[in-house]
Amino acid sequence: MNPIQNNIIDILELDNLPKEEAEEILIRTGTLIYQNVLMRAVEKMTDKDQDDFEKMLDNEAKPEEIFSFLKDKVVDFEKIIIEETEKFKNKTSNIMNQIGN
Amino acid sequence: MKDIPPKNKDFKRNKEKIDKRVLELVEGGYTKETAAKIADVEFVIMATKARREATANDPSLKDEEKEAELFKKDDVLSENTIRLGELLAEKGEKKTMGAENVVETKDTVNPVVETIATPIEKVEKTEAEENEDIMKKITENSERVIVEDNTKFEENIKNIHEKSEKMITEAKEKSDKKMEEIRNTIANGFKNTKDDAVAVKKETTKETVAAPTEKKENTHVNVELNEIEKIKALKIELETEKEKLKNPAGKVEDTKISEKKSEEKVIEKASEQVLLAQLNNARVQYADGYKKFLADRKKDSSWYKNLGRKIFGSKVTESETPQYLKDLEKEYEKTTIEYGKNMYSEKEAKLKNSKLTSEQQKIELKRYKGNEIFTKVIAEEQTRLNALKAENLPLKEKALWKQGMDWYLKQPRWKKIAISTALSTAAIATFLPSSIAAGGVTATYLGTKYVRGLTGSFVGQSAAQAYDWLFKSKSAENREMEERNLAKRFSEETFDTSFAKNKKEFDEISEKERKAKRERLITKALITVAAGGIASYEMGNILHNISPEQALANGDLQKPGADGHGTVKIELKTESVDYSSRGAIQTIHDLKTQISHDYPDITKAPANIQEFMKTDSTQEAIKLGMYNPNSPAESMIVQKGTLSFENGTLKTHYIDMKGIEHDQVLIKGADVEQFKGDMFDSNHQGQHVAPQEGSAHATPEDGEIDQQLEQNQVNPTETPAIDEHLKQNQVNPTETKGQYDASGKRIPENPIEPTGEILQSLLKQHLEQAQLVRTENINHLFGKNTTLWDNVKNSHSPSLTADKIMHLKTEGMTEDTKKLVSYLNKLHDVTGLSPLEETLVSAAETNDEFITRSLEKAAEMEVLDEVKL
Numbered sequence: 001m002n003p004i005q006n007n008i009i010d011i012l013e014l015d016n017l018p019k020e021e022a023e024e025i026l027i028r029t030g031t032l033i034y035q036n037v038l039m040r041a042v043e044k045m046t047d048k049d050q051d052d053f054e055k056m057l058d059n060e061a062k063p064e065e066i067f068s069f070l071k072d073k074v075v076d077f078e079k080i081i082i083e084e085t086e087k088f089k090n091k092t093s094n095i096m097n098q099i100g101n
Numbered sequence: 102m103k104d105i106p107p108k109n110k111d112f113k114r115n116k117e118k119i120d121k122r123v124l125e126l127v128e129g130g131y132t133k134e135t136a137a138k139i140a141d142v143e144f145v146i147m148a149t150k151a152r153r154e155a156t157a158n159d160p161s162l163k164d165e166e167k168e169a170e171l172f173k174k175d176d177v178l179s180e181n182t183i184r185l186g187e188l189l190a191e192k193g194e195k196k197t198m199g200a201e202n203v204v205e206t207k208d209t210v211n212p213v214v215e216t217i218a219t220p221i222e223k224v225e226k227t228e229a230e231e232n233e234d235i236m237k238k239i240t241e242n243s244e245r246v247i248v249e250d251n252t253k254f255e256e257n258i259k260n261i262h263e264k265s266e267k268m269i270t271e272a273k274e275k276s277d278k279k280m281e282e283i284r285n286t287i288a289n290g291f292k293n294t295k296d297d298a299v300a301v302k303k304e305t306t307k308e309t310v311a312a313p314t315e316k317k318e319n320t321h322v323n324v325e326l327n328e329i330e331k332i333k334a335l336k337i338e339l340e341t342e343k344e345k346l347k348n349p350a351g352k353v354e355d356t357k358i359s360e361k362k363s364e365e366k367v368i369e370k371a372s373e374q375v376l377l378a379q380l381n382n383a384r385v386q387y388a389d390g391y392k393k394f395l396a397d398r399k400k401d402s403s404w405y406k407n408l409g410r411k412i413f414g415s416k417v418t419e420s421e422t423p424q425y426l427k428d429l430e431k432e433y434e435k436t437t438i439e440y441g442k443n444m445y446s447e448k449e450a451k452l453k454n455s456k457l458t459s460e461q462q463k464i465e466l467k468r469y470k471g472n473e474i475f476t477k478v479i480a481e482e483q484t485r486l487n488a489l490k491a492e493n494l495p496l497k498e499k500a501l502w503k504q505g506m507d508w509y510l511k512q513p514r515w516k517k518i519a520i521s522t523a524l525s526t527a528a529i530a531t532f533l534p535s536s537i538a539a540g541g542v543t544a545t546y547l548g549t550k551y552v553r554g555l556t557g558s559f560v561g562q563s564a565a566q567a568y569d570w571l572f573k574s575k576s577a578e579n580r581e582m583e584e585r586n587l588a589k590r591f592s593e594e595t596f597d598t599s600f601a602k603n604k605k606e607f608d609e610i611s612e613k614e615r616k617a618k619r620e621r622l623i624t625k626a627l628i629t630v631a632a633g634g635i636a637s638y639e640m641g642n643i644l645h646n647i648s649p650e651q652a653l654a655n656g657d658l659q660k661p662g663a664d665g666h667g668t669v670k671i672e673l674k675t676e677s678v679d680y681s682s683r684g685a686i687q688t689i690h691d692l693k694t695q696i697s698h699d700y701p702d703i704t705k706a707p708a709n710i711q712e713f714m715k716t717d718s719t720q721e722a723i724k725l726g727m728y729n730p731n732s733p734a735e736s737m738i739v740q741k742g743t744l745s746f747e748n749g750t751l752k753t754h755y756i757d758m759k760g761i762e763h764d765q766v767l768i769k770g771a772d773v774e775q776f777k778g779d780m781f782d783s784n785h786q787g788q789h790v791a792p793q794e795g796s797a798h799a800t801p802e803d804g805e806i807d808q809q810l811e812q813n814q815v816n817p818t819e820t821p822a823i824d825e826h827l828k829q830n831q832v833n834p835t836e837t838k839g840q841y842d843a844s845g846k847r848i849p850e851n852p853i854e855p856t857g858e859i860l861q862s863l864l865k866q867h868l869e870q871a872q873l874v875r876t877e878n879i880n881h882l883f884g885k886n887t888t889l890w891d892n893v894k895n896s897h898s899p900s901l902t903a904d905k906i907m908h909l910k911t912e913g914m915t916e917d918t919k920k921l922v923s924y925l926n927k928l929h930d931v932t933g934l935s936p937l938e939e940t941l942v943s944a945a946e947t948n949d950e951f952i953t954r955s956l957e958k959a960a961e962m963e964v965l966d967e968v969k970l
Contacts, residue, residue: 020771021472023518028480030521034509035487037524039494042501050501057501057508063516066508081524092479095434099441099478100449100470 677745697872707749726775903936
């Protein structure tokens, strides 16, 4: 399924929320997806990449550096993001659609 | 049983043995310097191990003391083990001898130390043999950790089960009791519907008889379901009775309706408790099943081959998920949905009784679903599951994952929003090959229905930009420009009030993080020091009523300034006041005074405290439902209690007139909930309910209502004031038009000799007003750029005290300094006060001290308006 067609924002109807609340929800959603993506990413790394990644985190690397690293070192990193986003979206959709409708 | 070594056992270095050990190492190929270091570290390790063992077996230590001691020793141990590994590696890892030669205890014979000091290898082995031995030790240790972990897990599960059962039992008892009370009410209150009441009673008896049988046959989950069914049935009964009440033929008194409403609330609460218990139970069962599944999975794997990784935590495919786990997950999801539905229907019912239009109700309901329900049933629950998954990762991966989360949580808010935007919106499609995401380019993305629907919203405008920033390579210059744009876009938010809610939770997380750090060190060293337990990093805490900012707090919270670079530190504090005998408005005043004191710079307070301070106290009381000028019973009444801001959440704890204690959250984030306690008629127009002695509305001295005071304080808008000054100038300044002369001074009406209490109140209000003006003026003078003010406000530096600053020549100075000098002079001109100079016994007055003193003087002189900026 093309993520453009059915995305999390639609499901959560974030456009109905005040800006501050929408931001909060967005952060929470992003955090959950990031948690899952990171969990799979660290598992896929080689020992050396794990060590390098740890050094980057120790050195408080910038987000763009972190994500570039992950994109370069973790096989199918984009696919992992897509999968985790889809998984989250489907679960959310399944639960939220049964509430209040 | 092992002997217990003496407490605080000391160890001394045996120079001869250390020298011997160094010699061995040098002969083994190490430099003298490295050899000395190795011997030294070996000594520390052996001694620490022995001390650790002694601590672990010391019966005189309390658990917490023991834990703390072990914690410290573990840190020392793991750090030194890492160090030893590094030193040994300098030559090419060669373990020839143990360190028993370099350490000795004061006791010549000590079995524990002897055991610990047993040589690692007495005879040099081949590299293959060494590796095999090391692997064996690691495996043994790791398996021991897993067994211990499993045992702990089982204990935890058991505890949670017990807690759930207890909650269910309590909820059941509560609802049974309430049901009985309601039935009695119904039976007593509806004499002409006696037959109905009897019918209800019969029905109840049937249920009561049926329940124990079911309980015997089914699990506790079924018991919960029965309870829910019972509660639902009761709700239906109540609805029916409510309808009858609306019928004039019913002739039922208003008080009965009120009682029934109150009972309904209790039932709703009980119902929620049961659902919550059910949800907890389902989660625990799923967690239990998941753990079991992973354990089974591990058994089927080759331990050596998979040592340390890729056994746990890897993606679980659909085909390998056992049926029992699928069933448990399904049940868990079903319960989650039930919980969400309950939240939704309760909100819907509340809204129906509100004054909102149908359209407004729909909007509010959507908002509630998108925020509160989503947070509870998705965000919190998912986070708990993630915590569970993380717990089952191999140690190294778990530590790395945790560190990655720490890194993320430390990012400024705007960066988190940008990352979240890029990850969780359709922007993700923009970096996919076009074959995966048809037309997955920014332009197409921006043309989608979703983005069109969000025209003007921050998400729609920023998603693609956020993606570009994160994933696309570009020149440093472009990146910097892009970052500035993003920071500006995402930093326009208000304070994140939610982070101010849970300092306690944050402290807990910090503690867990500290433990996790230790765990990482241990993992690195490949040693297992299981005693004391390996802390879990429970991510549930992060999203359980807590935003990522909360985890970032650490006493140094920051939000991007308007330019995305400047920062304002948010200070989390707790303010609490007792309910004033003079009413809610006075109590709100009191709280404001305390806040003013605690937050000299109000911009450092959480957003909802700032909002609270800005709002007129009377309006605030109306907003919080503590005062309703349109109702005959217009004022709240409690025996005693407190009103407090705890890290940005406004709470109240009170004892009502029946002596029952209540806790209620009034403001949480953007949500405001009205006071749920009793109201009474303080005007004594018609049916007056006299408050009891010592209540928040009684005068403490004689226990009787001081009507004049009450009218002044509780309902200043409706009653002739005994002290117009108090009423208009202090309580509701917006209503003072026409009370001032041409010079701006107030013309008192019917001046009355103030009583001691009024004078005290007046003084308090002067101080409060002065504080408010002070805060506003400082904001006016310096805005968000508080650097100058931060440096000079409390400085006792001889050149920076108020008396010096006030007389500075302003030529060539910055605008901020000029403003400050001018302000100090203005205060002097209006009040006649001068800053105190340094004397032999006292320091010179600081700028803040002088400003505060002058403003208090201005308030006393009633010329505060003249020094407002």
